[in-house]
Amino acid sequence: MEINLISDTITKPTYEMLQYMFNAQVGDDVYKQDPTVIELETRVAEFFGMEAGLFFPSGTMANQTAIKLHTQPGEQLIADKYAHVYHYEGGGVSFNSGVSCCLIDGDRGMINAAQVAAAINDPEFYHSPLTSLVCVENTTNKGGGACYELDDLREIKKVCDANNLKFHLDGARIWNALVAKRQNPKEFGAIFDTISVCLSKGLGAPIGSVLLGSKADIHRALRIRKIFGGGMRQVGYLAAAGLYALAHNIERLAEDHRRAKEIAAVLATKPWVAAIEPVETNILIFSLAEGYKDHLLIEKLKQKNISISSMGHNKLRIVTHLDYREVMHTYVLETLSKF
Numbered sequence: 001m002e003i004n005l006i007s008d009t010i011t012k013p014t015y016e017m018l019q020y021m022f023n024a025q026v027g028d029d030v031y032k033q034d035p036t037v038i039e040l041e042t043r044v045a046e047f048f049g050m051e052a053g054l055f056f057p058s059g060t061m062a063n064q065t066a067i068k069l070h071t072q073p074g075e076q077l078i079a080d081k082y083a084h085v086y087h088y089e090g091g092g093v094s095f096n097s098g099v100s101c102c103l104i105d106g107d108r109g110m111i112n113a114a115q116v117a118a119a120i121n122d123p124e125f126y127h128s129p130l131t132s133l134v135c136v137e138n139t140t141n142k143g144g145g146a147c148y149e150l151d152d153l154r155e156i157k158k159v160c161d162a163n164n165l166k167f168h169l170d171g172a173r174i175w176n177a178l179v180a181k182r183q184n185p186k187e188f189g190a191i192f193d194t195i196s197v198c199l200s201k202g203l204g205a206p207i208g209s210v211l212l213g214s215k216a217d218i219h220r221a222l223r224i225r226k227i228f229g230g231g232m233r234q235v236g237y238l239a240a241a242g243l244y245a246l247a248h249n250i251e252r253l254a255e256d257h258r259r260a261k262e263i264a265a266v267l268a269t270k271p272w273v274a275a276i277e278p279v280e281t282n283i284l285i286f287s288l289a290e291g292y293k294d295h296l297l298i299e300k301l302k303q304k305n306i307s308i309s310s311m312g313h314n315k316l317r318i319v320t321h322l323d324y325r326e327v328m329h330t331y332v333l334e335t336l337s338k339f
């Protein structure tokens, strides 16, 4: 039994999902003639109460398209120092949009309104880049699956409105936040100019993201997606996986959250663990006590067929997901207890 806890992106489509994909009605989506893609875009937009959606092959491309939509070369966006758009999108912010990042030292990947207000450059001071966009991530990845309170996001939105800034949500794992905090997706739709959501993380689809926004923004995003090479043809087969995931795999995320918390409870009893970030969803980040080496723990666990990953600085990450079943969980808890 191989147990892979490096990420929630490692899941494989189930037989039922594949059957659903196999039966999809398709057309040429570059001509917007694929009914399954249109159904997915419409359904996700309605779910968040936003006007329109656009299907993307990846969360990275959806985020990069949003940044391109909301900025001009030479401008600056504000994000947390852990932001995926800054750390893990290959420098796309500067490559695709010619934009720099003003990074905020937030709390587990989350920033607040006062920090945003303090990070905005005076638009009259032409020596500095013009601030035009704020990006937040919910849940946070490098921040350990932390979730925002809606009121905190509304406060940031007020600062954006007062300063003529656009507001983008990297909602790759928004589903986890919705389940963990029992939030209404339409509340998010009312706050943000654009939201990107991923179907290929906790929801278990093999591929796919949707960018949400106003009709006008999504119309412009269609051109940007084309420029980025993201126009796809009979892609309804893949959109169907997303539809299946939306119908079957949202509520069960609570199981992933429970399991992550149970693993944290075992780790909390271990003298070799120095600290564990609060576990709110399916991502667990912990650091090792002095003298213990992350690569050695990774190797020892590997010998027991359990894979986890390093975050650098002696921090480790465990991510629970759809393919991590109860029998595996029991084995992981037992194995860690004995370490």
Ligand SMILES: Cc1ncc(COP(=O)(O)O)c(C=O)c1O
Residues within 6 Å of the ligand: 009, 057, 058, 059, 060, 061, 063, 084, 085, 137, 139, 140, 141, 170, 172, 173, 198, 200, 209
């Ligand atoms: C917070 C966050 N945003 C965006 C992405 C990008 O998604 P993709 O891997 O589909 O490009 C990821 C991927 O892990 C992520 O964790």
